[in-house]
Amino acid sequence: MEKTAKPIQARSQKTKEKLLTAAITMYAKNGYHSTTVDEIAAEAGVSTGIAYRYFRNKKDLLLSALEFASKSVRDIVSLDSIDSMDDNTDFRKYIDTVLRSFEDIHDRFHDIHEELEGLQHTDEDVRKFYAKVSRDMMENVIDKLSHFLPDHANIREKAYLAVSLLEQYCHLKMNSYQINLDFSVLREKTIDTVMMVLNGH
């Protein structure tokens, strides 16, 4: 019987989005656990109470914010650049483009992504959400790869390995403020390796 209002009016919709955006901002800045609903409301420029009109509770707000963020990610990246490539595109260039997309996402959503990754180990629902998004993304990639790769044997395993490498490269790049690495070299090597993995050779 509990209900959260479905915003019909435009103003209402605005308030909800302001809350979601504020939530993401604050989670990214201070982490979920250190962020209070009061702070989110303040950041959104609305009152505390109103948050509970749109979100059942604090966790619902979190989940909604994650959903919202992941939508943004999809909107922004959406693999346009990738989709635009046709079958004749050079394969290396393809990987390079994909990697650039990954880097872009990490640049934009670094903090919230990290926080999210941390949260999944604490909360079952977050874990499920995260797993679902990851899976969707991966299936999407795998699907795309099918067109490029002649050898479909163990394509899923190869794809996971490949994407892991891309992910890991981005991760290192974002968190390496104390590590002495030559990232131009690492980037090249990453792409090389991805290609080897995918070409099965």
Added chain:
Amino acid sequence: MEKTAKPIQARSQKTKEKLLTAAITMYAKNGYHSTTVDEIAAEAGVSTGIAYRYFRNKKDLLLSALEFASKSVRDIVSLDSIDSMDDNTDFRKYIDTVLRSFEDIHDRFHDIHEELEGLQHTDEDVRKFYAKVSRDMMENVIDKLSHFLPDHANIREKAYLAVSLLEQYCHLKMNSYQINLDFSVLREKTIDTVMMVLNGH
């Protein structure tokens, strides 16, 4: 001027370790943020107050527990199995052994490791601790690899890539309860890839 007791009696040392172990257990089970000091004390079979004799506050207990856990990791693995190999050992076998060590660690410390990874994004001190442990481990591995690899060019970048792959494999394995992957295949491919990365070819 604040002080945490240095255990004088043997009983005292026992209590401290019971608390550390209990802390790790609880963090692994419910995560740091959902674990109260009361719960840790209960798990350790001691009273609440005593925890504050040995740890300045909740976070100090966390940091101490991490230190304690990382010591355990080093004690358990300590790369004995790796050290015992001489130069004649087959390289592939070497990688396989290393990977098995990684898997072993992940098996034992999966939950706390995940939690730790999550916490670094929230707390500066945890981040520093994690970075330090990671770096130490990596430098150790790089050092070991030097003996095996003829080509030292970009050895750091190669090493990071290689270890990332091993890490990622373990990660996938531990978190794949909803993903349909053939892990024996993935494992072989991971090792293959690591070898390619390290051999520079």
Added chain:
Amino acid sequence: MEKTAKPIQARSQKTKEKLLTAAITMYAKNGYHSTTVDEIAAEAGVSTGIAYRYFRNKKDLLLSALEFASKSVRDIVSLDSIDSMDDNTDFRKYIDTVLRSFEDIHDRFHDIHEELEGLQHTDEDVRKFYAKVSRDMMENVIDKLSHFLPDHANIREKAYLAVSLLEQYCHLKMNSYQINLDFSVLREKTIDTVMMVLNGH
């Protein structure tokens, strides 16, 4: 960056004052150290949490309560009776009126005044507050005396001595439940002495 709410709604202002009044009541009854914030909230008929909306912490509540009480003292006494006297008023009558004001204050604020006096020896901020209020009051009195006294030599020393006598008389009166003294005599003698001190003879 910490903030205590500035009352926006009228209700809010009421609550804040209820807390201050309750605080003074409880401090007077049981002393600061034996009074919990819970008790103050209960006495005020509000919840615990709200106290922390208006006061940063327990001590801030204390300081605010002292400020509030001292304001009350000023409001109540404010030396109206004294101000109303003109230069022709008999000097002895003047002293008598001042003393009655002192007695009045002590009657009303005996307990909290005692408690306050005790607290200054424990807490630096309270000490400063107390010193400031005392100084202000004394400067006020000295200023008033200037009009009456022809001889301004050592007027500050005389004033302090005089006020000390008045204070001490009140103090004895309030705390003499076990001492056998004739207070009508003591009162007369106190006034006599004050006059002698001030008249420099």
Added chain:
Amino acid sequence: MEKTAKPIQARSQKTKEKLLTAAITMYAKNGYHSTTVDEIAAEAGVSTGIAYRYFRNKKDLLLSALEFASKSVRDIVSLDSIDSMDDNTDFRKYIDTVLRSFEDIHDRFHDIHEELEGLQHTDEDVRKFYAKVSRDMMENVIDKLSHFLPDHANIREKAYLAVSLLEQYCHLKMNSYQINLDFSVLREKTIDTVMMVLNGH
């Protein structure tokens, strides 16, 4: 049936006194409420537990410490200097000597005296103790004065007024770090006033 050990052995007596001295030291430094039993034991160089062999509880320790301190006061001052004066001594010199004794006591026991004064408003037993000591002291003074003063009318009231003045002078001197007063003048005026009070003129 509760009992605190009556120290028979010399060592025992030493421990008890060390605790009492430490208690006074700590109360004077940080005030009673901010002083823990642990700290007192540490200051005394003994263990926490032992304190409860000699004192029923924390308050008993306080009361015992006050008793101990007041004994010290009596021992130190004991009015030797005063007793040594014979009837021919100049009266002004007598008052001066008494005041010097008061100043001496205040110098030595300033902090604990202040703390004690504060505590009486919180605790009934402390109040009683303080009242008793004050009364004893005062009766002693009154007794002494009888020899000097020809006019015994209202001698008690005069004595209280006189001693109040002396007390107040010391108090001002000790707490005047922010007040601009000429204490040599104030001292003379205090003695003058005391004499006037006592001589009834």
Added chain:
DNA sequence: TATGAATGAGAGTTCATTCAT
């Protein structure tokens, strides 16, 4: 819809007191 004041359960922390050694 929206505000922001109010609630109250629950967490972290302290410390007087007890107890095993």
Added chain:
DNA sequence: CATGAATGAACTCTCATTCAT
């Protein structure tokens, strides 16, 4: 007698959630 580890009640403070306006 003495030690210092251990207990646990009590207190301060926070914040998700509700409610009066």
